[in-house]
Amino acid sequence: MRDDSPSRTAAFVAAARQLGALLPPSAQLVEDPYGAAFASPVFSRLLERRQDSLRPFALIPGLSTWILYMQVRTRVIDDALRAWIEGGGRQVVLLGAGYDCRALRMPELASAEVFEVDHPATQARKKSILTRMGARSPSHYVTWDFEQRPMEDLPDVLAEAGLDVKRPTFTIWEGVTMYLTDAAIDASLRAIRAWSAPGSQLAMTYFAKSRITRPSFVTRAMKAVVGAVGEPWKFGWTPDELPAYLEEREFRLVRDIAMADAAYELLPTEMARHVASPDRRFALAAAPESIAVVS
Template sequence: MREDTPSRTAQWVAAARGLGMLLPADIRIAEDPYGIAFASTRIQKLIEERRPSVLAQVPGFKTWIAYMQVRTKLLDDAVRNFVDMGGRQVVLLGAGFDCRALRMPELDGSVVFEVDHPATQEHKLSTLAKLGAQSPARYVTWDFETRAMDELPEGLADAGHDAEQPTLTIWEGVTMYLTEAAIDASLRAIADYSCPTSQLAMTYQAKTPGEKLSLAARAVQFAVARLGEPFRWGWDPMALPEYLEERGFALADDVSTPEAADKLLPPELASTISRADHSRVALAERL
């Protein structure tokens, strides 16, 4: 992303999450009434004109909505489970236009810290202001390109984070855009501000040595690269447990998006997500 503009992929994600409203209520598994506000002007116009049938014909559109339904549901459930266990601190690392602090009543009584680039945060705040909405989140302005990640625990502490209390870190839609060095530095920073029993929920791209990408996967990589935010990193799922353990975390769960879709969505919608999709959601606990 450019220094003075919000993340384009963050806009995609928020819009797709919000466009879940196009699905029939009986099969919808995640709701975000704010997400559509971050969509492009063209998509918003189609929604306002009540032309969802037009949107449904856009190549890959239904797949993207289904994918975001699954991803959002898995991470929302991680939040709910953490709160049910007594956790009251959530860090959204690379928050983008995530509106969980606003849309999830389960987070009432919890403190949500949103960490992201100033341009993205400014766009988010101005968009929410136009809706008359004010998020209770605490914003931690962070330029990931210029600030060292080992400074993040201090930055969170300045915003009121208590490193002695359990924290859930949501790292959604971020890891694939980072270098190996940035991944390592980020995980060590997360470990530094997370006491034992804290949790990390993250999305990532599976990358098996020697495996050839499907046509759909190559198309996604081409699209995000055109937006100036190319994929750079992925894990071999078999190697992930050891990688995390070396950085202070124990892997608790790891599921592919297609597998989760088969369990959460009706067959006709789940089938739109390619079996070759490499996206996964992992949950780990601080040792």
């Protein structure tokens, strides 16, 4: 990421989330009335006022795939988080939060403390746009650059911000792992484990390594775009190596699914077939009781 500029990819995904409102009702999996404002206030107002006339745009090939993919990606995480909250969980960390507005849009989080960690430039822009919209997020904000500041310091900084590291935490790492180096991934997982008391969970999205090393024609075009805005894709796991990688960092893999398969679970078939992404994946991991917390 560039030091002084807010994340552009965070704005792309936030806008795509709100564009889900243009899909047919059976394909709307997430309601996010905030996302478009992070791409452009004009676009956001247009979307609010002209929703019906804009509906055909959501069916444009390519754009529809992107919007549907974002609905599935965010919904699988929302569902895992809801299940964990129903089980009594009360602390959530959004790592690389970007313009994720779960703290505002999910009523289930009213009883939870939400901590948002992100790059200073992105977080500052988020706060300023939410203030302009008159939205008062209950989140606790922490700024961090995952590549520049030692990740082993982050658990203490989160504790100073109010996170109780002796109580379980649900950490969300959505759309972030692909932008980090191998070293930052390793350091981040060890840091997450350090604030994950038994009963904690980690929900993340990741790229299968093949998406980085052998991209298709369309993926090469997307890779060029994210590279051009200063946020190149760098990292992936092969699904086979993920369980052992997590175990070495004292996490147990609970679920690992391709977004393409999650799409068939969540969307009508004729919509799901557009999310043909075997190499974009969701994983849920648990911090088991039996393993001591790493420091």
